[in-house]
Amino acid sequence: MLIRKNNEVSEQLQLLLSSTSTWIDKSGIAFKAIEKNIRELMKADAASGSIRMADLFSFAGDMEMVEYWIQNALRLNTPKVSCRLTEMIASGNLGYFTRAATAYESAVAMKFGNLSNDFSMGLICGAFDAMLNNIEAKRLGSLDWGVDNDRAAKLALRAKEALDRLGLRxxxxxxxxxxxxxxxxxxxxxxxxxxxxxxxxxxxxxxxxxxxxxxxxxxxxxxxxxxxxxxxxxxxxxxxxxxxxxxxxxxxxxxx
The missing domain is CATH 3.30.70 (Alpha-Beta Plaits)
Incomplete structure (x- = not known):
């Protein structure tokens, strides 16, 4: 039941994100409906609910509330790698790319944590060094590395080489x-x-x-x-x- 509710909320968030190019209205029906479902989820799993709340508020352009819910998830002992990746995605979605890179660097440098689905996100915020410095550890620690991550790593290497020639970072x-x-x-x-x-x-x-x-x-x-x-x-x-x-x-x- 808990997994089903979590998956339901995730599907609602993905549908919402794919259906709009603008921030959603926090007083609107769509926001309120998903918020209600997340609060139901929080009754059984407050940590997962906090992460979903951070996702929801990122779609509304409210970075302050994103940070609030991420901190709440950390207080509830949510794995740090999950919190940092949530922060990275929200920051990137809202155009705070330096902040997104910092969060990504923190997540990818962690000794433990399967990043197989998220490794390539370093490309979004130009975190090429963080990708390349941790690639071997992440490849060994990931459950399903796949060709997409290999392509991302090759692109990061090419970008890094180009930046070096340009004298940029x-x-x-x-x-x-x-x-x-x-x-x-x-x-x-x-x-x-x-x-x-x-x-x-x-x-x-x-x-x-x-x-x-x-x-x-x-x-x-x-x-x-x-x-x-x-x-x-x-x-x-x-x-x-x-x-x-x-x-x-x-x-x-x-x-x-």
Missing amino acids: DEDVQSMLDVAGEVLREERQIWMGPGPVIRVINTESDIGILYQFHVGGDPEWACQLTERVIDRLIEREIDCHGISFSFLPWPIELAS
Whole structure:
């Protein structure tokens, strides 16, 4: 019964996330219905319920409440790796990429904990060093490592090599992404799809890293958001030479 309720809440949260590109209204019917189910779950498993509450409030753009429920989960002896990954996902969804990277680094460095489903999330926040520094331990400690994690590790290595040639660090990528996240929060937006598009070019004649996040809306609006990000990077003199960023519309519109 407990597992069923937990799975039910998880499915509701995933359905909610996949059905909107904007923050959900905390006073709305959808939020209240899921919150009620989570409180029912908490009667039997307060720790799991706390993690689900953190997930729910992240969809509403409320990072303060996300942190409250994560701390509550820690007080209830929820495994730290689960709490840090929850923080990483919520921070990334809301555009706090430096914070997401810190949480990811904390989770991936833990000696114990199966990260097989979450290892590749380091790509989202540019935590390439953390991925590569812990890859062997995570591969040995994971139950179902799989080819997707191998691809993620190879992409992280290529990105790291490109950054080294550019004279940049992971923190420079995160600073750029933080500006993009700031623009998203101003529009109360959640980026869409399974993750960013990340392309790495590292040849003898050319070098660069491209990050692209999908957002709801038409191509013109996505372009306007991109321009706002670029303008702020220039205004704040954030050095991210060789790293490009843009928003893309979701769903992707194919030419007829």
